[in-house]
Amino acid sequence: MELNRISFSYNDKASTLDEVTASIEHGKITTIIGPNGSGKSTLLGVLSRHCLPQSGEAVLDGKAIAAYKPRELARKLAVVHQQNEAPSDITVEKLVAFGRLPHRSMWMPGGDDDDAAIEWALELTNLSSRRTQRLSEMSGGERQRVWIAMALAQRTPILFLDEPTTFLDMFYQYELLELIRRLNTEHGLTIVMVLHDLNQAIRYSDYLLVMKEGKLLLQGPPEFVVTEHTMKDIYGIEVAIRNDERTGMYMVPIGVK
């Protein structure tokens, strides 16, 4: 996926995204990081065509995403949004089945393909035994898995996740990140996500895009992007970067000066 000089603003005054140009490699995990209000989620929104850029374009498989039909795009990329709502009485299975809508006629019952995709999605997210449970009876972490299962049922080569770990307990955060890594390594999905936690971004990404004030400040592999110097530039904090055999590279904030 190619991003060509994408600019976007919610109102006409301040631009939220300013001429963002980058390339997202297939088969990799790319993570967008940056301070609050830097345009991370907006960038993901533009890439998933939720927001239309004022200028510039995102190109997927040689075709501008603006030129895709809605269903066509939904067969190419699936999105897990940060906050989700569903009727409280809906069951896991019913919700995941929504993911098949880009592939079949809405007014016909689903076929074998659809059942197989739903099955696959439920299995990967460890929800097979809970398919008839209502969403309202599940915890936050389990619910997040259901939304991921719905996106997986779309069987797209690309998966977007907007801050998937925010609001979750530590256990669920890492359970989710492990799942995302497996989707990438074992099932070949291209992952693009927004993360808030830098150490999670370092640990689980192949490539980082660093946003600040609407500009793409820096991009590259985590070891290249996260240094004591850049962290001061981006977040205004003093950090220590350490390498450990067991943990890999990690970062510890020391203070604001």
Next chain:
Amino acid sequence: MRKTISFAVVVLLLLGVTVWSMTTGSIKVGFIELIDGLWNGNNEEVAVVRDLRLPRIIVSILTGAALAVSGALLQAVMRNPLADAGVIGISSGAGFVSVLMVTIFPAMFFWMPIFSIAGGVLAFLLVYSLSWKSGLNPMRTLLVGVAINATFTGLGQSFNYRGSYAVTSVNQAISSIFTMKTWTDVQVLGLYGSIGLVLSLLVIPWCNMLSLQDKTAGSLGLNVARARIIISIIAVLLASVATAVGGLILFVGLLIPHIGKLLIGSDHKALIPFSALAGALLILSADTIGRTILAPTEIPASIIMTVIGGPFLIFMLRKRGHEYGA
């Protein structure tokens, strides 16, 4: 299981009330006598029932079904459990515009449903655009709707005091009395109402997708804006035609889908057919009770509905207020 039982009960009750409604009133006929008379056409009393009571029954059924389904659709589109064509002013907009046009152009009486729909669309656009502030807040929508409703109701009522010859038709359109319904009314409502009801079945998958957030529905390949517009038009069509023929009836679209959700769940595949049946049952019952309980005096179904619906709205606001941002 609960779903099946709920459907069965509503269907049986609807059949029962229909028979009861046909056989009671100022002229009483037995059921067998009625069937025989309708079949052979040799019974004068049955002929009166056929010409006067039967159209009224069919109009009640279709009005109730149309209003309830319209409510279910509006709630899906606005993501607001409190949306109801009557409460947010669509019905009064429809009533006012049709009365206005018929007063100015009396010759165009048979176009009334079209004027009604235009009025309904106007009211809906006003509510939607005035309450839109980067999203629709349920409470703001309701308040704007109440204001729009008051405005159109007031405008409509002002016609009552002019004393022109149009008054009789005006009365029909803004206060709902099902007396004097003819087979022409049945034809009008039957035509537009059935179109609306069939269309409402076709948009069921969209309604279900809109119960997720807009961005989620969009990621699943739904053209959200287009789906919204089409569902809204169907809802407004149903409410406006029901108002044009059946008059202004509040709260049906609020009460019925809410009860439906409690009994059969939020899946529109069941909710929309259930709303049609239960709405028909409610209005037919209200009308039949209204014309028999104090006979020969009649209480209009709309008044009965207002008396039931008002407390019900308060109940919903109290019970679920926290859930819907009240």
